Amino acid sequence: MSRYTRSLVWLRRDYRLSDHRALFEACAHSGEVIPVFVIDEVLLKGFKNIRQVQFIQECLDELDARLQERGSRLLVVRGNPAHAIPEVAAKLKAQAVFLNHDYEPMAKLRDAHVERELRKTGIAFHSFKDQVIFERREILSGGGSPYKVFTPYSRAWLKALESNRAEHLKEYRPDLKKLASKDLIRDRNARFSELGFEEPTRGVSVAGGSGKCGEEAARTLLKSFSKVIANYKTDRDFPSIEGTSRLSVHFRFGTLSPRQAVRYCAKHLSEGAKTWLNELIWREFYMMILDQYPHVEKGAFKPEYDSLKWEWNRAHFKAWCEGRTGYPIVDAAMRQLNETGWMHNRLRMIVAMFLTKDLLIHWQEGEKYFAEQLLDHELSANNGGWQWSASTGCDAQPYFRVMNPVSQSERFDPQGEFIKKWVPELKHLDAKRIHWPHDEDGLFSGGTRGYVDPLVDHKEQRLKAIKMFKS
Ligand SMILES: Cc1cc2nc3c(=O)[nH]c(=O)nc-3n(C[C@H](O)[C@H](O)[C@H](O)COP(=O)(O)OP(=O)(O)OC[C@H]3O[C@@H](n4cnc5c(N)ncnc54)[C@H](O)[C@@H]3O)c2cc1C
Structure with a gap:
């Protein structure tokens, strides 16, 4: 690789200074390095996951503060990266742009576009596995x-x-002495709030974990x-x-x-x-x-399952989203998700299987809802998890093995502690009643505190789901 007087390192989903491949390579091959982030106006059109936007904003602020302590800074601009990156490179007289690979279909297209635009102006483009x-x-x-x-x-x-x-x-330890002086980077940093996103309240965007970004x-x-x-x-x-x-x-x-x-x-x-x-x-x-296998973003891994006849019931979908299905473990999980942006892996499987095999609603509806709510939303894992639960994916749960949400609840929340935390209407019930607080007619019988009746009968729906896959 050539040596460059000045380079950019374009950060996208790698907000750190340690063990960072692109930053390491940029520092190793350049006299000075300017870290840059683009608020991607194309990608953010209609983007609904506010938690993620706030998390990113907090990470950028933190990174900028750490860079400033070292006499450098992070440059944050707004626009379409295909134009913004070549413009910044030209303005700052950078000869190369370093970045880490991204594997999402849209990101691959974006990166190929940026590479073409840079090459037109003779600026080198170096991308790495990280x-x-x-x-x-x-x-x-x-x-x-x-x-x-x-x-x-x-x-x-x-x-x-x-x-x-x-x-x-x-371990890729960048030589941080190569970071360019902040005097070189004069532009004011752009912020997500300029696109109408709310400014984060420090730490609020992190659900459950350390409380910090x-x-x-x-x-x-x-x-x-x-x-x-x-x-x-x-x-x-x-x-x-x-x-x-x-x-x-x-x-x-x-x-x-x-x-x-x-x-x-x-x-x-x-x-x-x-x-x-x-x-x-x-x-x-x-x-x-x-x-x-990028077709998974738009359809089933096994294309024969694209023609499955899912049902659509708006009221059922809404009840699932809001945690009002009458299945306590499902409702507890969905309420936790709505409030915090977090859901435990076991619960993600339970609620995903409930939506697809009990409510018979298309897995893509659930995938989309998770994409909007999860702080950790990752296209690959979310798509994989939904297709696993819906039995349409690679190495998925076979369609005839349908999880029973009540026995899952008895097994993985035996004392009902998790349910009690998120469904306070059921707080007074003992460990036996809490997983299924309904009578033989399927009506709520757990007292006067007003929990909902179950939307569907699991046994019946399970058979319908199996029939749908067989036909
Ligand atoms: C329907 C469904 C949707 C999901 N959506 C996402 C998502 O959007 N983003 C996401 O990161 N994970 C997703 N998962 C996977 C998993 O639920 C989470 O990664 C996990 O709950 C995160 O908690 P943790 O960091 O404490 O995980 P840990 O148990 O500590 O695992 C460590 C790391 O391994 C990875 N990991 C763990 N389980 C999985 C898995 N099944 N598939 C892929 N990676 C995994 C994650 O990066 C995780 O942080 C989904 C699973 C399902 C069933």
Whole structure:
């Protein structure tokens, strides 16, 4: 690679200074480096996930403050990156732009467009793998095609890691002395609020976790996870226990490097750490699926399931969104989501299966609702999770294995602690009654506090769902 007098590092979903591949490479190959972020007006048209916008704004503010402590700063501009990046590069006389790969279909198109525009003006474009350990076609089946099933993929992933651990888990420590002086960057920083988004109240956008955004917060959360990782294998399925890392939003926005997370697993030689590593591999599996089988963004992984005859009942969908289905575990989970932007993995599976197999509503409706509400919304994982639950995905739950929300509730919230927290109407019920507080006619019989009657009968709906898949 050439050496450049001045370069830009274009941040997109990697708001950190440590173990950052593009920043490392930019510093290694340039005299000085200017970090830049573009508030993408194209992408944000109609964007409804306010929590994510606020999280990003807080991360950018934090990053800018840390850069200012070092005598540099972050430049934030607004516009279409295809024009904004070449304009900034030209204005600041940068000879190259460094960035990390993105795997979402829209992002790939955007990056290709930016690359074309830069090349027209003779500015170099260098993109790197950063947000995963293995990307694109690095992990292939014996037949030379990308995997469609998780278990053999994860075996091949682990084998590839072991083949050169030092290289794959290398820490990319940028030479931060190369950061350009703030005097060079005179423009006022743009803010999301200029597009009508509300300014964040510090820490409010983070649901449940550390209460803070940014790299420091991710590190603190990872450190505190050390206390529970040994029990992860057993505790991770119980929503009333703080048994998981809560790091998903940090993986989503790159305030934590995946290499750091995998190196961390190696330090905790427990069954819990092994199970946690397996979840990190699931994350990469779904990213690879989205990258290699991009049709999943718009339809079923198995195209034959695109013609399934889902039902549409607006009132049922609204009740599901609002946590008023009459199934306590589903309602507790949905109310928590609405209030905090967070939902436990076990509950995501339960509510997704309930929407698709009990209410028979198209998985894409649920996927869209989650996309608007989840702070950690990640297209690949969300799509993968919904298609798994709806049985339309790769390596999905078979359509005839329908989760019973009541027995799931009895098993994973045995004392009803989680339900009591989010459905206070049922607070007075004991552990036996709380999972199904209705009488034989399906009417609420749990007292006078006014909980809703169940929308549907699970046994009947399960049969209908199986019939829909068979026909
Ligand atoms: C219907 C549905 C929708 C989902 N939507 C999202 C989403 O938008 N964003 C998201 O990050 N995860 C999503 N998941 C996966 C999972 O629920 C969350 O990653 C997890 O609950 C986050 O909590 P945690 O950080 O404490 O996870 P931990 O249990 O501590 O796991 C560590 C990390 O591994 C990754 N991970 C864990 N489980 C999965 C999984 N099943 N698929 C992919 N990656 C995983 C996440 O990055 C997570 O932070 C979804 C799952 C389902 C069933």
